[in-house]
Amino acid sequence: MKYSYIKPRSKTIFTKDVLLLLAFFSVTMVMLFGTYAFLLFRDYRFTQDMLDINEQKSELRASILKMSNEIATIEKQVLLSEKVFTKNSVLKESISNLFDLVPSRITLSEAKIMENGLVLYGITPNKDVYNFMLQAPLRSIFHRTYSSFYPDKNGWLRFVSTNYIDEEEELSSEN
């Protein structure tokens, strides 16, 4: 029915008091949700950082392990190099001693150094020079010494001296 001469004023539940209350609650809710969202974001970032740090930690652990292995290898290599260096020094000294052993009257043409032996090729004026001046010191060093001669064109003798160190005897002597 529309029998009134005038239309009623529009009615709304949103009066001034209600609007004020709604505004207050809206601001409060916005602040609460804002804080909640901020905390969620911070939590997410914290989790992400934690995962990143764990990943970095595991990478670093792997890296440390790798480096430890490398250090061990290098240490082994150092030991080996020292050993080689020592061996070389010994060898050098041996060679130097060897050449010191060779008298001036004997000329070496070739020398083969082996692990357990030494083969010398050279020229000697005679067997006695060889036997007294070279073979005697060689025999003091090596366990077994074999010499063979054959004459050269100028009347001198070419010789081949084969000398061996027996490891078993050396070990027993060391013991």
Add this chain to the structure above:
Amino acid sequence: MISKLLESLYTKVFINIVIENSQTVVYVEVCSKKSVLQNMHKYFDTTTMNSKMYEFIHAYYKESPFCYVSILDKSPLQGAIPTCDVKEMSRYCDINSSEHRCFSKDWAYYTSEYDLEAIKHEYRSAGVDFIFSPFVIMANFFKDKIDNTLSMFVLLEDNYISFSVFDNSKLLYAEYLNMEHHKESDELLMESPLEDDELDGIDLEEIDIDDDSSGFDDFTNIEDLDSGEAIDEFSQEQEIKEIITKEEYSPTDGFNEDYQRFSLIKGALNTFYKDPKYNSKFIESIYIADGVGVTNDLKNYLEEEMFLSVYVRKIDLAVALCDMAKAEI
């Protein structure tokens, strides 16, 4: 949809204002969705909005945002007309300065635009949501009778009478009668009976433009007395004299008012019978919505002098106004 849902959570407050002769009745009804939670009548010894009334209304206004203020229109320039066609309305009232509404497309009721604005201005502090015509209230009150009878229907207010004639829901005649206005004019008649002749003398219906003679000469002219118009005027004059004599012997104000109401109803019925604008029919019964508490004298006058079947129903105008407001929303 949401606003409707929220609206159902609130109570509705209906504030209904009925202005009487020297006081204002404010009827408040607080309703929930289906039931009435609180209702009360409050009487203020003023006919305008004062601070006490404002405070009373404002206290209820704060109870709910859905508060509706309804006022019963008391404009003396209101009425009802038996047509809803704007072209035909001009025959009955000045539609340019009136606000009108159609009732079921059969008839219309109208009031003065100026008076509507005056009501809005008067109650601007409280605000007005509905202004109802007493004819609408009467039509709703006698809905069961209006639809199937040919009768007079009268709504009695403190100072006004809404008079209407319906023939099976078709309005034949309606008039809004101001008792105060008629009383004043009657008093004038009582105080200076010599002026009756003068008043009759300037009646336009009796003036004959072609006739050179004065108005007093008309009484001496036997030919004029033979005409129907002169007889009608004579009978009206007789009625007025009857009213004056009866009022002179009235022992109480209640008696006066009842007789005044009777005379107004009688006058309105005469107009209905005589005015060619209206399709007059013989009326045998009258239904009265009593909003003031009339004595049995009025019923006796109507039954004995006009030979009408009288039916009186009590009406609480403020409650009826509230029911109208409820139906509007």
